[in-house]
Amino acid sequence: MPNNQFKRGELYSVINGMASTAVARRLQKNFRQSGLEITIEQWSVLYHLWKEDCLSQQELCNRTFRDKPSITRLIDNLEKQKLVKRMPSKSDRRINLVCLTDAAKELQDRTIDLANQTMNEALVGVNKEEIELVKLVFQRVYDNLT
Amino acid sequence: MPNNQFKRGELYSVINGMASTAVARRLQKNFRQSGLEITIEQWSVLYHLWKEDCLSQQELCNRTFRDKPSITRLIDNLEKQKLVKRMPSKSDRRINLVCLTDAAKELQDRTIDLANQTMNEALVGVNKEEIELVKLVFQRVYDNLT
């Protein structure tokens, strides 16, 4: 066995504990300070709907890397806040299409700006090539495990 | 404003949703299949105690990147499972030292092997230099935000 085993084990705690948590916390804090009452998880659902509205819950699972119960409850909460609405699909009666309300559409510009601003803060001293490499590594890790 | 803004926003969902979740899920699954009844979060606390036993809860917060209430409850659950024990510090009566039990010490080898094995699966096609760069980028992101 190679002697880099420990370093690999170490990477787990780096990946899972640190940067992603720090980014999520900061973004959540920025939302709160701007008077936005949404959680970072709810935002990540809206983010995908802004790119393409009226997705099925299953499609949201795929795009946000969450399981079905998580999406069910995120949509429940977003519906309570009147940010999305479940619409029955006409072609397949099992499917709920999740569609944005006008209120959600108004959130888009404000939150995307905050997110970009947060990522700019987070990525000071990190160049484009490094970002691309991180994304590539993560894609490979994801593909290896799924 | 540079035109790589969108890419930076994009990175958030990559970082936060994908690889870290996939690794954690796989490791949790491997624990379960080996008959280990611990969660991945509990393991990450034990992991730091194996490196240095009898840390304060605050020190565990720092090392695992969790907040105090999270550590309080993780330690509660680990104590219920008789894997750690809270010991009052002699020098400072505010402090609980969290110490491993013999049962926890026996878990170490089995789980570290599983973790290394999981990371080896996860990191197929990723070389040492790429791993080092990812760690460096994450450290920088963390430092930028804290």
Next chain:
DNA sequence: GGCATATAGTTAGTTATGCAACTAATTTCA
């Protein structure tokens, strides 16, 4: 010495996650 401040840890409330078991609609294929 004694008051203000800081630090360690706990508790309460809300949201989110993972898993397993469930219902309902759809597809497959003999």
Next chain:
DNA sequence: TGAAATTAGTTGCATAACTAACTATATGCC
């Protein structure tokens, strides 16, 4: 055509996350 298998979504249960408010101990400083 119709039974079996698949797919979309929900519900229940346990654990974990963040915030805010709390108690208790320790430190700083006049």
